[in-house]
Amino acid sequence: SCVHPDRPEPLDLHLGMFLPTLLNQATPEQMERFFTPAWNLRIIGTYAQTEMGHGTHLRGLETTATFDPSTQEFVLHSPTISSIKWWPGGLGKTSNHAIVLAQLHTQGRCHGLHAFIVPIRDMDTHVPLPGVVVGDIGPKFGFSEVDNGFLKLEHVRIPLDNMLMKFAKVEPDGTYVKPPSAKLTYGMVFIRSMIVGQSALALAKSCTIAIRYSAVRHQSELRPGEPEPQILNYQTQQHKLFPVLAAAYAFTFVGQYMKDTYRRISGDIHAGDYSQLPELHALSAGLKAFTTWAANAAIEVCRMSCGGHGYSRSSALPDIYVEFTPTCTYEGENTVMMLQTASRYLVKSYRQASVGQRLQGSVSYLSEAAAQRLRPRPVSGGAAPLSTQDLLSLVHLYQRRAASLVELAAKSIQQELQRGRSQEEAWNHSSIDLVRASDAHCHFVVVKLFVDKLEQVDDAAVKAVLSTLALLYALKGLADNSGDFLQAGLLTVPQATRVSARIKELLEELRPDAVALVDAFDLNDRKLNSVLGRYDGNVYEHLYEWARQSPLNATEVHESFHKYLKPLRSRL
Numbered sequence: 001s002c003v004h005p006d007r008p009e010p011l012d013l014h015l016g017m018f019l020p021t022l023l024n025q026a027t028p029e030q031m032e033r034f035f036t037p038a039w040n041l042r043i044i045g046t047y048a049q050t051e052m053g054h055g056t057h058l059r060g061l062e063t064t065a066t067f068d069p070s071t072q073e074f075v076l077h078s079p080t081i082s083s084i085k086w087w088p089g090g091l092g093k094t095s096n097h098a099i100v101l102a103q104l105h106t107q108g109r110c111h112g113l114h115a116f117i118v119p120i121r122d123m124d125t126h127v128p129l130p131g132v133v134v135g136d137i138g139p140k141f142g143f144s145e146v147d148n149g150f151l152k153l154e155h156v157r158i159p160l161d162n163m164l165m166k167f168a169k170v171e172p173d174g175t176y177v178k179p180p181s182a183k184l185t186y187g188m189v190f191i192r193s194m195i196v197g198q199s200a201l202a203l204a205k206s207c208t209i210a211i212r213y214s215a216v217r218h219q220s221e222l223r224p225g226e227p228e229p230q231i232l233n234y235q236t237q238q239h240k241l242f243p244v245l246a247a248a249y250a251f252t253f254v255g256q257y258m259k260d261t262y263r264r265i266s267g268d269i270h271a272g273d274y275s276q277l278p279e280l281h282a283l284s285a286g287l288k289a290f291t292t293w294a295a296n297a298a299i300e301v302c303r304m305s306c307g308g309h310g311y312s313r314s315s316a317l318p319d320i321y322v323e324f325t326p327t328c329t330y331e332g333e334n335t336v337m338m339l340q341t342a343s344r345y346l347v348k349s350y351r352q353a354s355v356g357q358r359l360q361g362s363v364s365y366l367s368e369a370a371a372q373r374l375r376p377r378p379v380s381g382g383a384a385p386l387s388t389q390d391l392l393s394l395v396h397l398y399q400r401r402a403a404s405l406v407e408l409a410a411k412s413i414q415q416e417l418q419r420g421r422s423q424e425e426a427w428n429h430s431s432i433d434l435v436r437a438s439d440a441h442c443h444f445v446v447v448k449l450f451v452d453k454l455e456q457v458d459d460a461a462v463k464a465v466l467s468t469l470a471l472l473y474a475l476k477g478l479a480d481n482s483g484d485f486l487q488a489g490l491l492t493v494p495q496a497t498r499v500s501a502r503i504k505e506l507l508e509e510l511r512p513d514a515v516a517l518v519d520a521f522d523l524n525d526r527k528l529n530s531v532l533g534r535y536d537g538n539v540y541e542h543l544y545e546w547a548r549q550s551p552l553n554a555t556e557v558h559e560s561f562h563k564y565l566k567p568l569r570s571r572l
């Protein structure tokens with residue numbers, strides 16, 4: 001059957017991680033030896049980092065690569081059951097090579113995790129090579145098209161030159177040469193950055209299906225005696241779907257920003273300037289977690305808003321969910337990513353700002369907040385006036401919420417330390433606050449980027465409708481997180497009431513443009529693969545046709561009648 005353009009595929013890891021890792025970490029000689037045949041699919045690779053016992057804790061990975069100077073080889077070995085590589089996409093049956101992340105041992109010392117290119121199957125027969133035990137990990141929640149696999153290495157020898165040595169090196173005598181920065185060997189920033197755009201696409205597809213279907217589905221009575229209305233005219237249906245529509249636009253702009261930022265900073269890194277790597281790591285980790293959690297929940301809102309037909313595979317919504325949901329786990333489990341952004345960036349920046357350092361990039365607002373703390377507080381102490389129309393003032397409100405939650409997390413750590421807890425315990429006992437701080441920081445970044453994007457829109461009508469979407473996104477976020485804003489003294493209860501009223505007005509304003517706004521994503525029927533989301537809105541005829549094609553309908557009387565029902569009857 002033809003490959004559906006957006007379905008997971010066995011070659012995803014080859015394209016999405018094996019090739020990019022070579023590009024980022026291979027020497028010119030290794031590019032020649034591996035990239036060319038990999039580009040021509042002679043070499044098919046995967047990225048084998050996760051083990052049965054460890055996915056998040058990289059320093060806990062157990063696979064070893066021990067250098068043998070007498071033969072100029074590394075010996076790759078899986079020492080325990082928990083060290084068996086587990087999950088890599090395309091590993092089970094497709095790949096003939098793997099980039100294996102292993103603890104490097106040379107001259108009796110361990111130098112931590114490094115990347116090694118390991119042939120795992122014969123290039124011609126595809127039979128596993130000696131010392132290689134490889135296979136599929138079995139059925140999963142979804143991703144049934146992908147052979148996520150396991151790999152057990154039994155003292156497998158590879159040449160010295162199979163260690164990716166663009167940054168770290170091992171000399172022929174076994175001497176280890178450190179990389180310019182230990183962070184360069186982590187990788188994964190590329191895919192995390194790309195996943196932000198995947199979140200936008202998943203939202204765009206889901207709300208296109210749900211809003212188009214809601215425009216053709218008529219149900220119940222709004223006014224007695226009148227024809228059944230479009231379900232899109234129900235305020236609750238708009239309250240479910242229009243914030244998802246707004247988020248789809250917001251994440252589209254954030255996804256573009258993330259890709260541009262990745263391209264810019266990875267260019268600097270290739271030129272030897274590593275100064276922006278912390279910002280890139282923090283931004284990609286945080287936005288990957290923020291956008292995938294939000295999109296994951298929103299896909300389910302779209303499915304349920306389509307009633308029973310949303311549960312049918314003909315809607316495509318179950319498949320979109322099943323294929324999207326692992327983004328919250330892979331490429332950095334979301335909670336762990338949020339903690340990375342908070343602990344390795346936000347709290348560090350907060351402390352720098354607190355001693356007067358001028359911060360750049362996405363945390364520059366922490367300098368402004370630190371300066372604010374030094375000024376006398378206004379006597380009123382109350383929340384500033386709230387405009388439910390002025391986007392810039394809402395951006396500032398999100399900025400102040402983020403600064404407040406970063407400060408709360410930093411102070412929690414300080415309080416835990418003052419209680420006598422160790423550094424590690426103090427951080428662990430503040431981790432809920434740390435995740436909240438990261439979430440608020442990412443939320444501010446998303447709202448700010450949405451509003452910044454409007455400045456680039458020239459067409460007045462487009463700018464007006466996008467501004468309405470941006471307002472809805474910002475106010476809905478304010479309503480959903482009103483506890484944060486109230487706790488930070490940034491919102492009063494009367495203001496919260498005004499926000500709810502304004503949201504209702506915006507839903508009404510957006511109703512006439514809702515279908516045009518999803519059409520603007522320009523997702524054709526093949527890409528959507530959804531009977532409910534068809535551009536022509538001809539749902540019922542195609543739903544009936546889709547059902548008729550079901551394999552169960554190949555015969556009028558299914559064999560189960562003769563095999564089971566009839567014999568059962570005769571015994572009753």
Ligand SMILES: CCCCCCCCCC/C=C\CCCCCCCC(=O)SCCNC(=O)CCNC(=O)[C@H](O)C(C)(C)COP(=O)(O)OP(=O)(O)OC[C@H]1O[C@@H](n2cnc3c(N)ncnc32)[C@H](O)[C@@H]1OP(=O)(O)O
Pocket residue numbers: 012013015016017019020047049050055056057058059089183184186187188189191277278281329330331332333336340344
């Ligand atoms: C030619 C190209 C063609 C392209 C075509 C594209 C077609 C694409 C189609 C296919 C699309 C998608 C396919 C992919 C599908 C997805 C498959 C999923 C794959 C995986 O899941 S791979 C495995 C993912 N695993 C992880 O992410 C592990 C998560 N854990 C960690 O990252 C780490 O354990 C940790 C949580 C960061 C903790 O590590 P550690 O304890 O060692 O580090 P510290 O917290 O102490 O921090 C130390 C220091 O390092 C900095 N840092 C940490 N990580 C990074 C990083 N990634 N980058 C940069 N810097 C990092 C951290 O900030 C600290 O710095 P400091 O000391 O504070 O200055």
Ligand SMILES: Cc1cc2nc3c(=O)[nH]c(=O)nc-3n(C[C@H](O)[C@H](O)[C@H](O)COP(=O)(O)OP(=O)(O)OC[C@H]3O[C@@H](n4cnc5c(N)ncnc54)[C@H](O)[C@@H]3O)c2cc1C
Pocket residue numbers: 013047048049050053054055056057086087088089143148326329330331332333334335336339
């Ligand atoms: C569909 C799919 C495809 C994948 N493809 C690949 C691949 O191609 N290559 C590859 O190498 N891997 C792949 N993986 C593995 C994936 O990267 C890991 O599952 C992921 O990194 C999470 O690690 P884990 O499974 O060990 O979960 P764990 O880290 O065990 O997480 C379990 C729970 O523990 C919590 N936790 C863990 N550490 C901390 C902490 N420090 N602080 C607070 N809470 C914590 C987490 O938040 C989570 O709630 C894939 C996984 C899936 C589902």
